[in-house]
Each structure stands twice: as structure tokens, then as C-alpha cells.
Amino acid sequence: MKLLEQAGCTVEVPPVQVCCGQPAYNSGDRATTRAIASQVIDAFEGYDAVVAPSGSCGGMLSHHYPGLFDDDPAMKARAENLAGRSHELMSFLVDVLGEKKVAAARYDGVATYHDSCSGLRELGVKEQPRRLLDSVQGLSLHEMKTPEVCCGFGGTFCVKYPEISNAMVSEKSADIAATGADTLLAGDLGCLMNMAGKLQREGSAVRVRHVAEVLAGMGDLPAIGEPERG
Amino acid sequence: MESTAHAFKTNVDHALADPNLQDSLAKLKVGFSERRRQAAERLPEFEALRDRARDIKNHTLANLDFYLEEFERKVIGLGGHVHWAPTAADARRIIAELCQSVGARTVAKSKSMVAEEIALNEHLEALGIAPIETDLGEYIIQLRNEPPSHIIAPAVHLTKDQVADTFLEHHSKLGFDKRLTERNDLVAEARYVLRQKFLDADVGLTGANFLVAETGSSMLVTNEGNADLSNTLPKMHIVLASIEKVIPTLEDAAVLLRVLARSATGQESSAYTTLNTGPKRAEDLDGPSQYHVVLLDNGRSGVLGTEMQDILRCIRCGACMNHCPVYGAVGGHAYGWVYPGPMGAVLTPQLVGVEEASNLPNASTFCGRCESVCPVRIPLPKLMRHWREREFEKHLTPRGVRQGLALWSFLARRPALYRGLTSIANRVLALFGRADGRYSALPLAGGWTRFRDFPAPQPGGTFHAQWKGKEGKRKRA
Numbered sequence: 001m002k003l004l005e006q007a008g009c010t011v012e013v014p015p016v017q018v019c020c021g022q023p024a025y026n027s028g029d030r031a032t033t034r035a036i037a038s039q040v041i042d043a044f045e046g047y048d049a050v051v052a053p054s055g056s057c058g059g060m061l062s063h064h065y066p067g068l069f070d071d072d073p074a075m076k077a078r079a080e081n082l083a084g085r086s087h088e089l090m091s092f093l094v095d096v097l098g099e100k101k102v103a104a105a106r107y108d109g110v111a112t113y114h115d116s117c118s119g120l121r122e123l124g125v126k127e128q129p130r131r132l133l134d135s136v137q138g139l140s141l142h143e144m145k146t147p148e149v150c151c152g153f154g155g156t157f158c159v160k161y162p163e164i165s166n167a168m169v170s171e172k173s174a175d176i177a178a179t180g181a182d183t184l185l186a187g188d189l190g191c192l193m194n195m196a197g198k199l200q201r202e203g204s205a206v207r208v209r210h211v212a213e214v215l216a217g218m219g220d221l222p223a224i225g226e227p228e229r230g
Numbered sequence: 231m232e233s234t235a236h237a238f239k240t241n242v243d244h245a246l247a248d249p250n251l252q253d254s255l256a257k258l259k260v261g262f263s264e265r266r267r268q269a270a271e272r273l274p275e276f277e278a279l280r281d282r283a284r285d286i287k288n289h290t291l292a293n294l295d296f297y298l299e300e301f302e303r304k305v306i307g308l309g310g311h312v313h314w315a316p317t318a319a320d321a322r323r324i325i326a327e328l329c330q331s332v333g334a335r336t337v338a339k340s341k342s343m344v345a346e347e348i349a350l351n352e353h354l355e356a357l358g359i360a361p362i363e364t365d366l367g368e369y370i371i372q373l374r375n376e377p378p379s380h381i382i383a384p385a386v387h388l389t390k391d392q393v394a395d396t397f398l399e400h401h402s403k404l405g406f407d408k409r410l411t412e413r414n415d416l417v418a419e420a421r422y423v424l425r426q427k428f429l430d431a432d433v434g435l436t437g438a439n440f441l442v443a444e445t446g447s448s449m450l451v452t453n454e455g456n457a458d459l460s461n462t463l464p465k466m467h468i469v470l471a472s473i474e475k476v477i478p479t480l481e482d483a484a485v486l487l488r489v490l491a492r493s494a495t496g497q498e499s500s501a502y503t504t505l506n507t508g509p510k511r512a513e514d515l516d517g518p519s520q521y522h523v524v525l526l527d528n529g530r531s532g533v534l535g536t537e538m539q540d541i542l543r544c545i546r547c548g549a550c551m552n553h554c555p556v557y558g559a560v561g562g563h564a565y566g567w568v569y570p571g572p573m574g575a576v577l578t579p580q581l582v583g584v585e586e587a588s589n590l591p592n593a594s595t596f597c598g599r600c601e602s603v604c605p606v607r608i609p610l611p612k613l614m615r616h617w618r619e620r621e622f623e624k625h626l627t628p629r630g631v632r633q634g635l636a637l638w639s640f641l642a643r644r645p646a647l648y649r650g651l652t653s654i655a656n657r658v659l660a661l662f663g664r665a666d667g668r669y670s671a672l673p674l675a676g677g678w679t680r681f682r683d684f685p686a687p688q689p690g691g692t693f694h695a696q697w698k699g700k701e702g703k704r705k706r707a
């Protein structure tokens with residue numbers, strides 16, 4: 001929010017906004033997904049841009065909504081219109097607004113960045129957050145060996161197949177540890193929760209934050225899953 | 231091969247607890263993907279070639295009957311025979327009869343996934359005909375009586391030590407009683423043992439990577455050259471291939487070969503590319519006197535024209551499994567049938583039934599890495615989602631998932647209620663977890679908290695609540 005306002009946008013959150021419908025979509029429940037999608041399309045009617053701080057939600061709006069209405073040309077057109085206006089936060093800041101750096105943010109630490117799957121592969125988010133992070137004072141970035149490999153969250157996957165999910169996130173956490181970073185950043189809330197949960201269970205000192213927190217200079221707030229200070 | 235796809239979850243437990251398998255998978259994960267990446271980088275037109283490969287396959291599938299008939303005409307013109315096998319049982323019967331017609335006692339086979347699909351070995355053995363696998367990986371798993379765990383590297387689940395033990399056990403009766411430890415020595419020993427079997431074989435049976443309609447050729451790529459011996463030494467050569475392997479021209483084959491090898495192993499091309507075009511001609515020095523092609527449908531034609539058609543583009547390169555984090559965690563056997571990984575998660579429900587294989591298309595995070603490397607651009611996550619939709623329609627989705635989903639969707643369609651409840655949940659969660667910022671156990675979330683903590687909400691209430699507060703302050707200002 002702060003990032004968008006700094007970049008000169010007027011930000012609003014429609015009160016009727018809820019989830020994008022991914023859990024239903026990925027569980028094969030097309031009817032429910034369509035109902036939710038119609039609702040989301042209504043909610044965001046009239047805005048120039050719809051920006052999501054999570055790659056998978058952004059991907060849902062911009063890549064998957066139109067395909068839901070193949071048999072309903074009027075809705076399909078509206079879905080396509082919304083898709084064209086929908087963006088993931090990092091890509092919106094860099095690709096649409098042309099931001100090259102962030103205003104005077106500071107974060108003292110070594111971070112590593114996890115590429116969330118939908119952000120990377122559906123929306124092409126890779127360089128944008130790194131470019132912006134580069135302008136954060138005090139921060140250095142150490143890359144993982146495979147930052148683009150899935151962390152094992154996968155929405156309902158992680159509760160339907162917890163053993164596989166655990167094997168995947170364990171590997172991720174080893175990759176994170178090997179970088180020596182003290183902070184893990186990513187741009188998708190599902191991945192962040194999953195990795196934070198694993199790191200904390202393992203007793204790791206690595207702190208987990210949404211990349212936007214650091215870019216907005218809010219790195220002094222408690223990290224994800226961290227107790228309130230003071 | 232008998233499917234154990236229904237026991238996916240048990241298979242997974244075994245796989246995760248098998249240290250040898252985990253060792254082998256750790257190597258596979260870095261090896262294959264790194265080599266593919268480098269190969270793709272070295273070829274500037276790689277992405278454009280993938281488009282062409284996709285288009286060639288799409289064009290063929292749209293005219294499949296035409297190209298198959300063209301292929302058949304050409305094979306017959308060359309003096310060969312084409313046999314149409316609608317089902318696996320038909321294919322088994324045709325092949326057995328062909329073998330019996332020449333009184334065959336042994337069949338030299340080079341790797342064919344379709345032969346696995348129709349469970350050919352078991353059938354031949356029951357008739358007293360010994361199938362001999364000549365691909366090194368297939369040979370190893372044949373000795374161990376195991377199914378393949380990967381479509382191009384069937385024994386990739388084994389460590390070198392396991393192979394050494396297997397050879398010692400089976401080769402000592404042939405006089406090789408030293409346990410070998412070096413890779414090259416193992417290969418040399420296998421080669422020696424296999425060579426004699428080639429010479430003894432009455433029938434050679436190979437798969438095919440492509441069937442070229444314009445020439446009537448079957449095309450096969452290997453890195454061991456074993457196929458060349460399977461098809462030139464014996465007097466009868468049988469090619470077993472599924473119908474979607476046909477492509478129009480040699481020119482098309484060239485495009486597909488370029489993406490195939492790079493995607494599979496990162497090689498520019500496989501070590502051996504063999505074209506078989508009919509039986510031995512009068513002027514040829516060697517070659518089989520009989521040449522037969524068995525074309526298997528086994529449910530594939532039913533996929534044509536449906537939302538699943540894209541899977542028929544698959545050229546069996548294995549890249550999707552090499553890049554799949556789920557395959558990388560559990561290996562190929564967990565999938566329970568011939569085809570593992572993402573392509574298997576789409577194809578297996580089609581071939582053995584979605585009831586049997588219902589877990590496979592669900593066991594994916596939809597991370598999309600498979601689609602991003604597939605040389606013929608098959609949208610694998612989308613096809614897996616289609617299976618989930620069909621399962622949902624057929625009420626195969628587990629009850630717990632359905633009920634949870636129904637409750638959530640009821641709420642998600644009622645924004646005010648959804649927000650009200652999430653903010654209550656947020657507060658309740660915060661109340662319990664705020665002290666140390668996380669939970670190590672939560673009701674209804676056992677799958678999550680068994681292996682990781684659930685982060686407590688960050689302070690300040692839900693996003694909607696914070697937004698409202700912010701708006702309020704603004705308005706007052």
C-alpha cells in the first residue's frame with residue numbers, strides 16, 4: 001500500500017473483495033470458481049489497475065479467469081478486461097509504473113529471495129523484485145542454488161499430501177540455510193507462510209518477510225510468525 | 231504392469247523412507263535439469279524450435295488417421311506388415327503369435343515404454359518365450375524384477391552399490407564372481423553378458439520414438455546402440471508403438487529430435503539415431519527378413535478432440551519429471567504404473583481409469599515447472615486440473631476436501647460474513663499465538679502442523695480491518 005502510494009497511486013480496497021477462488025479452481029470445482037470469479041469481476045469494475053501482493057492471486061485473475069467463461073462471451077469479455085488490468089505488485093511497480101528504485105528504504109541484513117511459482121512462471125516476476133531490492137540500503141542479496149523450485153505449499157496440496165510437501169519445504173529450507181542469509185523474502189503469501197512455518201519448526205533464526213515490507217522500509221515490524229516485540 | 235496407483239499415499243511413505251532412493255533422487259534433481267538448462271542456452275533458437283515441435287504434433291494429431299494410413303501404405307510397400315491393436319490385450323496377442331510363428335524362444339528387446347504399458351514381458355514369459363532387455367537400465371531392473379521408475383532412465387532410482395550387488399548376485403553363475411565398484415566395469419560386464427544374448431535371439435522387439443509417414447520408417451534414439459543390435463541380428467523385427475508416435479516427414483523428425491535430446495539429457499543429439507525402413511532387401515548384407523509394426527491405441531483415440539488432447543503431443547523426453555519437485559521427492563515407483571511424473575499424472579488416469587489413479591493429478595502444487603520445460607509445450611498443470619474437475623464431477627474428491635471446500639465457498643461468496651469470520655479467527659489465533667508468534671498445533675490443520683508451525687497473524691488485525699482503520703483516520707484528517 002505504502003509502496004503504491006509512494007509511486008503516486010490512489011489505492012482503494014473494495015469492501016466486497018474476497019478470495020480469488022483458487023482453492024475451488026484447483027480442487028476441480030468449476031461452478032464455485034465461476035461464482036466467485038463473477039463476484040471479483042464485479043468488485044473491481046471501474047478501477048484502472050488491480051494489484052495483488054501475491055503472485056498466485058495475480059496469476060489467477062490475469063491468466064485463469066478468462067478461461068472460466070468460454071461459454072459466456074459477455075462474461076469472458078469482462079474477465080479479459082479485468083485480466084488486462086491485473087498485476088502482481090512487483091511487476092506493477094517496475095513494468096507498469098517504471099519504478100527503478102524505492103524511496104529511501106533501509107534494511108540491515110543479508111536476504112535471499114524465493115521465486116514463487118505463479119509469480120515466476122505465469123507472470124514473469126524475476127528481475128523486478130531484485131532490481132528494487134538492489135536500491136534498499138544496507139541490504140545484500142545472496143541467491144539460493146534453486147530459488148525457482150517450488151517450496152511445497154501448493155494451496156490445498158500441503159494439507160492433502162503433507163509428507164511430500166514437507167520433503168519439498170525441507171529441501172527449500174536447506175537451500176535457504178546454505179546461503180547464510182538472515183532474512184528470507186518472497187512475494188507470495190502462501191509460500192511465505194509455508195517456509196516460515198518450516199524454518200520456525202526447525203528452530204532457524206532466519207526471519208521471513210514479504211518483499212514489500214522491506215521495500216516499504218517496514219522491516220522493523222515483527223517478521224512472519226515472530227512474536228510482537230517490546 | 232499391474233497398477234498400484236490407488237496406493238499412492240502408501241507408495242509415497244515407502245519412497246520417503248528409502249535412503250537409497252533419496253540418494254539417487256538427489257543426484258537426478260541437479261543433474262538432468264542443469265544439463266537441460268545449458269543445452270537450451272547454447273541454442274538460441276531453442277524456444278522457437280519448441281513452438282515448431284508443438285505445431286508439428288498438433289498438425290499431426292488433427293490429421294492422425296491420414297498420417298497413420300499413409301504410414302501403413304508405405305510400410306506395406308516396403309514389404310513390411312502393419313498390425314492394428316485397439317487394446318493392450320490385442321497387442322500382446324499379436325506379438326505372441328508373431329513370435330510363435332517363427333518358433334521364437336528368446337526376444338531381444340530394446341527399451342519400450344509401450345511394452346511396459348501392455349505388460350508384454352509377463353505375457354511372453356507365460357508362453358515360455360524369454361524376453362531379454364538389452365537397454366542397460368532395463369536389464370538391471372529386469373534382473374531385480376522391478377518396474378522402471380523413469381521413462382528414459384528406468385533404473386535411475388538405484389545407486390551404483392545396489393547395481394553392483396545385483397550384478398554379483400546374477401552374474402556369479404556365469405563366472406563373474408567379483409563385486410565391481412567402478413561404473414565402467416559394471417557396464418563392460420553387462421555388455422559382455424548381453425552380447426551373447428543378442429546373438430541367440432530369434433526376434434528383436436523395439437519401441438519407436440517416431441514413425442515417419444512419408445517413408446514408412448520407424449525411428450529410435452538410444453545412447454547405447456542396443457537397439458541397432460535388436461533390430462539387425464534377429465530374423466524378425468517387431469516395432470511396437472502407440473498411434474500418436476506418427477509424424478509426417480523426416481524434416482519434422484529433425485525438428486523433434488533436436489528438442490528431444492536437449493530436453494531429455496541435455497545432449498545435442500542422442501548417441502544413436504536409427505531408422506528402420508522395411509525388411510532386409512536383396513542387396514542388403516544384413517537385416518531382418520520380416521518387419522512388423524504393431525500400432526497400439528489403448529484408449530488414445532478417445533482422447534482426440536477432448537480437452538486432454540494436448541497430452542498426445544508428448545515425445546517422452548522425461549523433462550517434466552526431471553524438473554518436478556514431487557517426482558524429485560518420491561521418485562517414479564510411487565506413481566504406481568508405467569508413466570510417472572507430470573506426464574504420468576495426466577496419462578495414467580486416461581489409461582488405467584481415473585478411479586484407480588485419482589491421486590496422481592491431485593499430487594501437484596501446480597508449480598508449472600514441467601510446462602515451462604516441456605519441449606512440445608503441453609500445459610500439464612491445466613490438464614491435471616481437468617482431471618480434478620472430472621473427479622469433482624464424478625464425486626471422487628475425498629469427502630473431507632469436498633466439505634471443507636463447500637463451507638469455504640459458502641463464505642467466500644458472502645463477503646461480509648467472510649471478513650467477519652476471518653477477523654474473528656485472526657483475533658482468536660492471535661490471542662493464542664502472539665506470545666511466541668506461531669503455533670505448533672492447530673485443530674483441523676494436522677497436515678500442516680505435523681511438519682511446520684503455523685505463523686500467527688502479524689499484529690494489527692486483518693488487512694481489511696487495517697484498511698478500514700486507515701480510511702477512518704484519513705477521513706478524520
Ligand code: SF4
Pocket residue numbers: 493543544545546547548549550551573600603604605606607608
Ligand atoms: S510431457 Fe513434455 S516434458 Fe514430459 S515427457 Fe512428454 S514431452 Fe517430455
